[in-house]
Amino acid sequence: MDLARYLATRRRTIEQALDRCFPAERRMLRRAVRYSLLAGGKRLRPVLTLAAGELAGARQRELLPFACALELVHTYSLVHDDLPAMDDDDLRRGRPTSHKVFGEGIAILVGDALLSEAFGLMSSARRVPAERVVAAIGELARAAGETGMVGGQALDLAGQGGRATVARVRDIHERKTGALFTAAVRIGGVVAGAPAPLLARLTRYGRALGLAFQVVDDIQDADPNGTGDGRTDQALDKMTYPALLGMARARAHAVQARDQALAAVAPLGAEAEPLRAIVTAVVAGVLPEESAA
Secondary structure, eight states: OOHHHHHHHHHHHHHHHHHHHSOOOSSHHHHHHHHHHTSOOOOHHHHHHHHHHHHTTOOHHHHHHHHHHHHHHHHHHHHHHTSTTTTOOSEETTEEOHHHHHOHHHHHHHHHHHHHHHHHHHHTOOSSOHHHHHHHHHHHHHHHSTTTHHHHHHHHHHHTTSOOOHHHHHHHHIIIIIHHHHHHHHHHHHHHTOOHHHHHHHHHHHHHHHHHHHHHHHHHHHOTTOOOSSOOTTTTTOOOHHHHHOHHHHHHHHHHHHHHHHHHHGGGOGGGHHHHHHHHHHHHTOSOOOOOO
8 A cells, every 4th residue: 555645644634633623822822732733743643543443434534533632642742751850852853842942831731731632522522422432531541541651651760770671661662652552543443333353453453563663763762873852762771672682682572563463453454454554664664753752
């Protein structure tokens, strides 16, 4: 399939929907929200929600509020991750981070607003049965909270400078990155009313994709010729696969995760081709995008 065209088409749809969620206003908070939310990026998480939901039989207009909610939560995590109390980054997507432009207080409130509005956006979906809406909200809450992304970030902060093991690094990655990827595809399936066997396959795919994505992200950050924004994981003394295993073995882990993701969706036919193409491109390093790392 033409993955570039597929992603470009869906990114345009998502960008337009995000713009409608937060129309331009003069208030500082709204300007700050739009500054981070509309700063570009691959929009990979909402694209995955659309891809999984369409695979399971839902229409794009039904899926779009939930896809956008994923992007709101992802953006909130990046804004907070850049703060001085976290990674203290000056740049995000090639321009000053939110707190450098608007101050730390407004940046914190931007994240708070995006997280809150994500759940409001999902709850306002009118084309989806109420029980599916509630289930989707639960999926995102678990993925974003203490057992998912936030919990993984806490483990990451606590582990800086500590003793790293493969199991510990994998646990951090599965929570802080993998949980939101898994939620992205599961929410698509939930909104579509996917049967349990299909949801199980989407879950395995999402977990493997999330791990592959974070390992590749860590490899790119460790590359001395890389072009990532801000300080490297090495400078922050973070636990990563390259730091623990070296570049070659870390790469092998990413390839293994890719193969697990492909195996999960192998029986799903041509409708799953976008999911196959995405994980293949991620591991090939042609979908670079910042994570909440």
